[in-house]
Amino acid sequence: MSLVFLIFIPILAALFIPLLFKRLGQIHTGWFVLLVPAALFLYYATRLPSVMEGGTYVSELSWIPSLDIAFVAYLDGLSLLFTLLITGIGALVVLYSIFYLDKHREQLHNFYVYLLIFMSAMLGVVQSDHLITLYLFWELTSISSFLLIAYWYTRDRSRFGALKSMMITVFGGLMMLGGFVLLSIMGGTYSIRELIAQAPELAQHDFFIWALVLVLLGAFTKSAQFPFYIWLPDAMEAPTPVSAYLHSATMVKAGIYLVARLTPVFALSEVWMWLVAGVGLFTMVWASFFALKQTDLKGILAFSTVSQLGLIMSLLGVAAAAYHVEGAADTYLKYAAFAAIFHLINHATFKGSLFMIAGIVDHETGTRDIRKLGGLMSLMPVSFTVALIGSLSMAGLPPFNGFLSKEMFLTAMLSLQEFNMFSMDVWWVLFPIIAWVGSVFTFIYSLYFVFHTFAGKHQPEQLPKQAHEAPIGMLISPVFLAALVVMIFFIPNLIGDWLVKPAVAAIQPFLYDSPQNVDIHVSAWHGFNTELFMTLGIFAIGGLMFWTLRKWQHLYDLYPDAISLNRLYDEMMLLSGGGANRFSRIYMTGFIRSYLVYMFSFMTFIVLLTLFLNEAFQIDFSNLAPIGVYEIVILLALVGATLTILGSKSRLTAIIALGAVGYSIALLFVIFRAPDLALTQLVIETISVALFLLAFYHLPQISRKEERMKFRFGNALVALAVGVTMTLVALSAHSQKALPSISEFYKETVYSEAGGGNIVNVILVDYRGFDTLFEIAVLGIAGIGIITMIRLRLTKKEGQHENK
């Protein structure tokens, strides 16, 4: 089956969800949904052996050929890894959600439709080789994330969180689109593969640095890097399966994916390396520090996710540095990319299980407030075991997979001492130090999460519900993930060969031709080296600080809310909303006069500008009709009547003068040989005047307070401008004919083709029959409108309340 179509399978499956929910409501809709990611996972897994050898698959579906836009699915080591994460974790999360979301109380059809849309979008992001469709899928993930966060849309916090994530990620997405467009201008192609092939030339281009910064904005907003991370904690209002899936395992890693994917394009640049590594590392230490301030279980996990994403991001920055080192494949710098991908997999396993445990605790005790929790160890032994495994892995303890990747992270940071460009020879020492500090806080919050929930004193009086262990179905997914956490520790090289090395080869094509060339062997024991001592230091200091946590945790309260980033976001939203409101109030006055003035002035301006810019104004004196006495007399009557309207005191006079104008025009039609027009005009004018008088007759009060129009200079100026413009247009239109008129065709064929003698009538009913049909439709609509208005009664009589 074509790879491109596979991307759309979840979204197609979503079409059937509402039907299944309505018809087969007795069976939890999740069971049907589960089939989609599970089947996709199995299918994609069959591609592993050949991708492991360095094979790639491409499949293309043309979308807008004229703009060179197509869906291109490209499967190599990196995209296959993400694809397996999306479908694999997706299947586990759907399984978990079946027990988490009640089939009677929840709107499951909404939930699963959004989730499936997300799945398609995410597959599209990681498989698209075409930048524009990548952007399309990227925004689709933002939109489905918005819908999922706002799933419980009656809660204020949910809607706030949804909007916040949308504003920030879509802002980043738009910036990224700008970067993509610049890339395509520089490279002349939208294909990522082709851009990678011409990376050295791109780096010489003036736009290069702009494209780099814009693309990074997209990646940083999506992957919740400092200072854009603030949407992620608020996104925790989503149902826990969503948090586990979108906001920890997949969507937030789209930014990581983008950075990894484009590393071969941008690695040449010093800015790229500094920004990615610097922002990533700072995010890591910042978020791990503030994770301890949180009291919501999911809040802790949100900050921890931000921190871990920063860690992976910084590793990718270091991986880019390898581009500049001769024979980097033989130095310690080679570990960075491997560690990034390895930790990405590990993070998906342990963080996924921790989120599910947070959901279980919430589900079974009714609260996620860590201050009320405690002592759940004996009540929820399975959950506790899973949480312990996940947390210790996150803390970097053996025998769990987190230990391996954390160790490798430290190795990669230390390896920067081998890198002596870009002033790194002075500053490299900062990297391992910051990484170490971040790791200490990571260690503390990991223990804080698990022990403050499960150890300590049980406080049943604080809990809304009687705490008990979760149903077995809910435990399957977290237990499975926890088992992976342990397993990966013992078989890291299997994971390395199958999943990590193909991805690393895709990130660093400048180092490796094929995945086999990635010469890295993971082992738990390296002997007594710097990394080991750093790790021991983390355990010692971290353990000590966790021991005394109660004594210093209140120091976080000293941090003033007034200068937080969240406050900045709120102020900006208020300002932009209020500013836009004030701005539109300046010109949206509510007076029809203002709007007409805008329209007339703008029209005059545009028409005059066009006339003069194109030098279109000219008068042709050669082809004029002769001036006759009758015409002049009628025109004088017309002008006189018009002036009467302007100057009249009484509205009655104005109406009669309007009639005079109409009849003068009818006479003009007679003189200019338009008998049909003259007839129609006479009839219509008579009816119009009668209507005016009828309306006037029914409005007797108005006539009593009549007054002459006051002269207003502004209005007169606009009117004069419009009049002059129309005169110029009339003169120019008459004086030049760019194309021969179609009238000649009508004149010649009216008898032979249409069998009629009256050319005007034949045009109306034959050549332009549809116009006339729609004209009748307009008359009909006006008639219906008039009847409706006459029947409409706005003022209700006393005691009549229709809405009650």
Place this chain on the structure above:
Amino acid sequence: MEIVMSVAIGLLFMAAVYLMLSKSLIRIIIGTGLLSHGAHLLLLTMGGLGGTAPPVVADGVSAAEYADPLPQALILTAIVISFAVTSFFLVLAYRAYQELGTDNMELLRGTEDYE
């Protein structure tokens, strides 16, 4: 003749716009009436006012001698539509006055207030 007509058209448009910018709903409607008259004459003048015979096929008249039928067909459509619009406006004004007791646009201004 076309030049004279162009000036007259300009005058009609000028008067129409001036009336439409006034406060009274009745005057605005009269203004739209004048505007459509101006537009009709504009169409007629654009096609040229030449031609010695009405656009009805007759023996012994060559194609060049007919007046231009296309603007006439357009104007015929426009007359009917402007009539529909004018009558709609009139009923709107009449009903608005009945319900609200004024035809002054400044008093008819909506009162939507946010903040």
